[in-house]
Amino acid sequence: MTLLRHLLTATALLSASAQAAQGVTGTAFGFASGTTGGGDATPAAPSDISELTSWLSDSTPRVILIDKEFNFLGSEGKCTDCECCVPSSNTCGSSGQNAVKQNGSDWCGSYPTTTCTYDNAGIEGLEVASNKSIVGVGSSGVLRGKGLRLVNGVSNIIIQNIHITELNPQYIWGGDAITLDGTNNVWIDHVKINLIGRQMFVAGYEPSHHVTISNSEFDGQTSWSATCNGHHYWTVLGYGHNDQVTFANNYIHHTSGRSPKLEFNSFWHAYNNYWYNNTGHAFDVGENTRALIEGNVMVDVNTPLLADSNPGAVFAVNSSDASTCTKALGRTCVANTLISSGTLSGSDSSVLSSWPSGESDITVRSASKVVAYVLSNAGIGKLNNGSGSSSTVAAVATSAVAKRAGPEDGAPFVPAYSQAGPGASAVPSQRSWSWRKVSTNVPAPTGPPADEPFQGLGAPVQGSGAPAPQATGGKPHHHKGHGHGSQGSFGGFGF
Numbered sequence: 001m002t003l004l005r006h007l008l009t010a011t012a013l014l015s016a017s018a019q020a021a022q023g024v025t026g027t028a029f030g031f032a033s034g035t036t037g038g039g040d041a042t043p044a045a046p047s048d049i050s051e052l053t054s055w056l057s058d059s060t061p062r063v064i065l066i067d068k069e070f071n072f073l074g075s076e077g078k079c080t081d082c083e084c085c086v087p088s089s090n091t092c093g094s095s096g097q098n099a100v101k102q103n104g105s106d107w108c109g110s111y112p113t114t115t116c117t118y119d120n121a122g123i124e125g126l127e128v129a130s131n132k133s134i135v136g137v138g139s140s141g142v143l144r145g146k147g148l149r150l151v152n153g154v155s156n157i158i159i160q161n162i163h164i165t166e167l168n169p170q171y172i173w174g175g176d177a178i179t180l181d182g183t184n185n186v187w188i189d190h191v192k193i194n195l196i197g198r199q200m201f202v203a204g205y206e207p208s209h210h211v212t213i214s215n216s217e218f219d220g221q222t223s224w225s226a227t228c229n230g231h232h233y234w235t236v237l238g239y240g241h242n243d244q245v246t247f248a249n250n251y252i253h254h255t256s257g258r259s260p261k262l263e264f265n266s267f268w269h270a271y272n273n274y275w276y277n278n279t280g281h282a283f284d285v286g287e288n289t290r291a292l293i294e295g296n297v298m299v300d301v302n303t304p305l306l307a308d309s310n311p312g313a314v315f316a317v318n319s320s321d322a323s324t325c326t327k328a329l330g331r332t333c334v335a336n337t338l339i340s341s342g343t344l345s346g347s348d349s350s351v352l353s354s355w356p357s358g359e360s361d362i363t364v365r366s367a368s369k370v371v372a373y374v375l376s377n378a379g380i381g382k383l384n385n386g387s388g389s390s391s392t393v394a395a396v397a398t399s400a401v402a403k404r405a406g407p408e409d410g411a412p413f414v415p416a417y418s419q420a421g422p423g424a425s426a427v428p429s430q431r432s433w434s435w436r437k438v439s440t441n442v443p444a445p446t447g448p449p450a451d452e453p454f455q456g457l458g459a460p461v462q463g464s465g466a467p468a469p470q471a472t473g474g475k476p477h478h479h480k481g482h483g484h485g486s487q488g489s490f491g492g493f494g495f
Contacts, residue, residue, distance in 0.1 A: 023063040024133050024158055025383045028187040029361040030246025030269065032212035035185040037133030037158030038063040045137075049075060053126055061131035066141030066162050073145035073166065076120040084116035084171065092228035097197075099172035107173070122167035122175035122197065125149035128157055136161035139381030147177040147196075151204070155184040159191060163380045168197040170224045172234070181240070182206030187214070192379040194219035196232070203240040205264075210358060212246040217379035220255035227256040231279050236260030238268060238289075244356055248272055251378035256280035262312065263287040267356055271295045271334070271364050274374040281306035285314050290351045293317065293344070295334035297370045304344035314346030321347060328352035337367040
């Protein structure tokens with residue numbers, strides 16, 4: 001046993017050493033194809049948060065190794081007893097989210113004021129310059145208390161295998177994990193994000209071209225929920241004009257909205273993602289956005305696609321229209337699978353005819369392989385399970401994943417694909433499917449976030465085991481004014 005232990009330790013050290021030597025694992029695919037980051041620069045690890053901050057923002061191409069936790073909490077002091085407000089969504093006191101009042105923004109409006117204490121470092125992310133690769137080593141790469149900010153025309157950036165966490169999760173406007181605004185060629189891969197005050201990912205008003213978000217985990221479990229149910233609401237927000245985003249092989253769980261919310265003439269290709277336990281809505285597609293949604297699995301997602309008064313074009317593939325893609329894309333599309341979820345509709349084929357060129361080297365798996373693959377690969381410390389590159393990686397057998405213990409952040413629902421087979425698009429009968437359920441004692445939302453009430457959630461899907469939250473009325477109300485004060489996790493955005 002002692003010899004075996006030494007061998008295992010040596011193997012782990014060699015693996016970590018090999019990764020440190022090579023930097024980025026795999027190659028960018030999708031819209032981010034061709035992104036090289038720091039290229040062949042010699043990988044190096046900064047010694048402290050000061051050196052990390054300097055390396056990220058300088059003009060030198062770099063491969064920056066995140067080989068430990070870089071803790072920014074307290075590094076810029078605290079704002080003590082500062083002005084905040086209590087939005088109408090916070091009906092649960094300390095387990096909800098109050099909001100930081102931003103300079104130059106009227107987001108708080110007439111909401112009751114209160115005081116709060118928050119960490120200054122989380123409010124705005126670390127500036128990242130062009131030609132950088134930011135790569136975690138093993139499972140050690142953590143940014144605590146501060147996110148990353150890619151703005152003002154930066155390009156050619158890779159963010160891989162890091163964990164971003166603890167950005168004032170108690171407060172709306174407490175900070176965004178990853179911010180893009182006016183970028184080109186960005187690959188975000190094998191990243192885990194949790195405990196964030198505002199958006200886990202946000203693309204601002206300026207175009208972000210050629211972006212891929214892959215093999216990443218968006219973990220919404222929180223003690224401070226805008227929907228008062230232990231689920232994070234502010235997940236993925238695409239607000240850029242003419243963004244081009246590939247969103248593939250990601251695990252999005254325990255959220256209650258904006259998973260993602262997309263606007264303004266952008267193109268999003270979402271494929272082979274696994275959504276689990278969303279008590280509100282997943283997709284919210286509006287304002288001329290075009291979304292191609294294929295080969296995904298949704299389990300316990302109350303509203304897969306939110307109705308909108310000004311919807312964009314959505315092509316959500318089912319088994320009957322998969323061949324529609326052939327003429328436009330040169331291949332058949334892959335049907336989505338929904339289990340104990342609402343309806344994912346959308347058959348606007350104009351999405352395909354207007355699809356931009358430049359998305360390449362993608363492999364869309366059958367939905368029957370998605371859950372096993374995503375749980376094995378998405379998040380930090382899993383680079384050796386699948387590079388996330390353009391190459392095809394064999395999926396782990398579903399039966400192997402089904403044997404996992406299922407904690408809340410593990411695999412609470414593992415579909416066992418039996419008779420339904422690949423390409424199923426409707427909620428299967430219990431005779432065709434089976435799944436294992438582990439603790440899901442999360443109460444239904446008692447109210448919406450202040451700027452976006454729930455609507456149209458409807459009745460529960462048969463076999464879901466729990467009633468759906470009821471609508472609280474009204475169409476979404478979006479605050480789109482934006483200021484430019486010193487506070488605000490994205491230049492004071494008012495949404």
